[in-house]
Amino acid sequence: MFSFKLNGKTVEISEVDPHTTVLSWLRHNGLTGSKEGCAEGECGACAVLLLRPDGNTSRFESVNGCLLLLPSLAGQEVWTVEGLETHGLHPVQTAMLQGGSQCGYCTPGFVVSMAAEYYRKERQGFDLEALSGNLCRCTGYRPIKDAAESLGKPDPNDPLAQRLTQPAPTPAPLN
Ligand code: FES
Numbered sequence: 001m002f003s004f005k006l007n008g009k010t011v012e013i014s015e016v017d018p019h020t021t022v023l024s025w026l027r028h029n030g031l032t033g034s035k036e037g038c039a040e041g042e043c044g045a046c047a048v049l050l051l052r053p054d055g056n057t058s059r060f061e062s063v064n065g066c067l068l069l070l071p072s073l074a075g076q077e078v079w080t081v082e083g084l085e086t087h088g089l090h091p092v093q094t095a096m097l098q099g100g101s102q103c104g105y106c107t108p109g110f111v112v113s114m115a116a117e118y119y120r121k122e123r124q125g126f127d128l129e130a131l132s133g134n135l136c137r138c139t140g141y142r143p144i145k146d147a148a149e150s151l152g153k154p155d156p157n158d159p160l161a162q163r164l165t166q167p168a169p170t171p172a173p174l175n
């Protein structure tokens with residue numbers, strides 16, 4: 001048995017096949033924003049945000065949910081694209097709406113990776129390397145680049161920016 005935080009709420013897992021990926025578990029539990037594209041870590045459609053330590057505070061890291069096994073989340077904190085929308089459209093989503101999405105299959109993954117960079121505390125401009133793990137087969141990258149580069153700084157009252165002022169959880173050993 002183990003638990004982790006998902007979009008700010010604790011989730012208890014009493015029984016799960018240890019080979020279950022985070023992506024598969026999310027999609028089977030109603031969080032279908034994260035998509036399966038390649039299922040082998042190439043396309044970023046399955047990206048989720050993992051909270052990592054950053055001194056006494058924390059930072060987001062975009063990781064591929066298709067490569068992570070659910071038990072590896074024990075004691076950790078993860079945010080999905082649904083968690084970004086808790087208070088209405090996230091600024092990154094609003095920016096992507098200006099031409100950065102066509103069929104939309106890759107969009108949640110781009111939004112998640114863009115959000116990780118959006119919240120990076122030392123950010124000046126936008127480091128496009130943050131999107132290097134995301135592939136889009138139809139929009140073309142120019143409007144996505146434009147969306148990324150249009151982003152300002154997060155509002156200090158933004159709940160996720162506030163969360164990052166606190167420490168990341170320490171992963172717990174599995175029972
Ligand atoms: S589904 Fe393509 S990287 Fe996970």
Ligand code: FES
Nearest residue numbers: 102103106136137
């Ligand atoms: S908008 Fe269709 S794959 Fe990117």
